Amino acid sequence: MGGKKMTIRDIASRSGVSRATVSRYLNGGHWVSDEAAAKIRKVIDQTGYVANKNARSLATGHSDSVAFLLGEPQELLFDDPNFSTLLRSIADELGRKGMSLIMMTTDNDAENERNLKFLRGGPVDGVLLVAWHRGVHKGLLKSLREMRMPVVVAEYPPIDAKAVSYVHVDDYQGAAQATRYLAERGARRIGMLAGPEGPSGTRARIRGFEDMLEQLDLEPEGIEHGGYNKASGYEATLRLLGQAGRVDDAGGAESAENADNTENADIADGAGRVDNAGDIGLTDNADNVDNAGNANQTGGADNTGDIKRAGNAAKVEQTDNAAKAESPIDGLFAASDLMAAGALQALRQQGLAVPGDVQVVGFDDQAVARICEPPLTTIRQPFDGIGKHMVDQLIDLMNGGAPSGTTLPLELVVRESTK
Numbered sequence: 572m573g574g575k576k577m578t579i580r581d582i583a584s585r586s587g588v589s590r591a592t593v594s595r596y597l598n599g600g601h602w603v604s605d606e607a608a609a610k611i612r613k614v615i616d617q618t619g620y621v622a623n624k625n626a627r628s629l630a631t632g633h634s635d636s637v638a639f640l641l642g643e644p645q646e647l648l649f650d651d652p653n654f655s656t657l658l659r660s661i662a663d664e665l666g667r668k669g670m671s672l673i674m675m676t677t678d679n680d681a682e683n684e685r686n687l688k689f690l691r692g693g694p695v696d697g698v699l700l701v702a703w704h705r706g707v708h709k710g711l712l713k714s715l716r717e718m719r720m721p722v723v724v725a726e727y728p729p730i731d732a733k734a735v736s737y738v739h740v741d742d743y744q745g746a747a748q749a750t751r752y753l754a755e756r757g758a759r760r761i762g763m764l765a766g767p768e769g770p771s772g773t774r775a776r777i778r779g780f781e782d783m784l785e786q787l788d789l790e791p792e793g794i795e796h797g798g799y800n801k802a803s804g805y806e807a808t809l810r811l812l813g814q815a816g817r818v819d820d821a822g823g824a825e826s827a828e829n830a831d832n833t834e835n836a837d838i839a840d841g842a843g844r845v846d847n848a849g850d851i852g853l854t855d856n857a858d859n860v861d862n863a864g865n866a867n868q869t870g871g872a873d874n875t876g877d878i879k880r881a882g883n884a885a886k887v888e889q890t891d892n893a894a895k896a897e898s899p900i901d902g903l904f905a906a907s908d909l910m911a912a913g914a915l916q917a918l919r920q921q922g923l924a925v926p927g928d929v930q931v932v933g934f935d936d937q938a939v940a941r942i943c944e945p946p947l948t949t950i951r952q953p954f955d956g957i958g959k960h961m962v963d964q965l966i967d968l969m970n971g972g973a974p975s976g977t978t979l980p981l982e983l984v985v986r987e988s989t990k
Contacts, residue, residue, distance in 0.1 A: 577620040586610040636671040638695045642702030645676040652937045660958025697721035697965045721968035727771040736974040738960045742772045745950040745981035746779030749932040756990045758902025762792040762811045766906045804913025908933040908940045931988040945987035
């Protein structure tokens with residue numbers, strides 16, 4: 572064809588059938604004989620013809636494209652691995668169905684209006700709406716419904732659930748299971764690191780945590796909210812331990828961002844501070860042997876180093892015991908693996924061993940759970956299942972189906988952060 576782009580007219584001419592027959596073949600093959608289909612398929616294979624999606628969209632009213640609308644600041648797509656994991660699952664599922672994905676984010680009212688204007692133009696057939704940190708914006712969901720846009724929400728919806736398709740996990744059951752497991756492993760003073768206030772998932776996990784403790788005749792040792800990230804998990808854990816603001820420059824640990832690189836940070840209240848790489852000082856041990864003269868009295872100057880090491884070892888033991896005695900919790904349920912990773916860091920810096928002093932259970936089963944030290948016991952979210960159900964339910968809506976809801980179960984994955 573001399574480089575000319577192939578058209579339906581060209582395919583029809585080469586295969587010896589009508590343009591209407593080619594069109595029917597490209598749109599599903601209805602009312603096309605096997606003989607005609609074979610001729611058309613042979614020409615398409617020979618020429619590498621690809622249907623013009625814009626022309627097809629005008630003819631059929633469908634674009635075969637779906638919007639993934641993230642109702643959060645766009646940086647969270649990269650900061651929170653749950654979003655990227657779900658996005659990959661959805662893209663794979665749409666790819667298997669021959670459909671395309673358009674990525675959109677909305678962080679404020681102006682972006683909401685801009686996105687709604689784009690969607691009203693008809694470039695997509697449906698919307699997959701995700702907002703786990705802030706919760707789904709009621710106004711945005713209402714606007715999408717008013718324009719009769721098929722929508723599936725990745726959480727229990729904030730409005731009439733019977734009128735909205737949704738897919739979510741059983742957050743209540745997952746939190747209850749994590750809490751029960753901590754108690755079964757011996758924890759009796761259990762605290763919680765909850766997610767941002769507002770979303771249905773946060774509320775359900777708190778209810779599951781509290782209800783399970785009530786069933787076990789245990790009292791919650793505090794609930795601290797955070798932002799599903801490591802830094803907030805670190806800070807919330809310090810608040811639970813009563814140590815907020817106590818990590819200072821003893822080892823350069825001013826925040827969760829640089830605490831990973833700090834070997835010498837404050838430990839539990841009253842237990843002393845790490846003053847330098849080699850010495851740990853306690854204010855009430857002024858009579859420690861610390862010079863050659865005192866060393867001679869206990870066995871000679873040659874033993875000065877041994878005596879100092881023995882004194883320091885005793886002080887370290889006192890420090891550890893003080894930290895353990897003052898820990899208000901012996902179990903911790905974190906509403907995300909990243910928050911749990913921050914908790915592990917805070918506990919370590921406070922001189923508390925995991926799982927020896929405090930057992931920890933996370934939520935999600937992201938890659939960080941496997942590389943934590945120790946590896947994290949957690950609640951696994953079925954992201955592949957979430958993505959598949961969202962796509963299937965959206966396609967059903969696009970084909971005229973009624974709204975439906977799906978609640979997926981969760982799974983406990985046991986690793987080394989529990990006994």
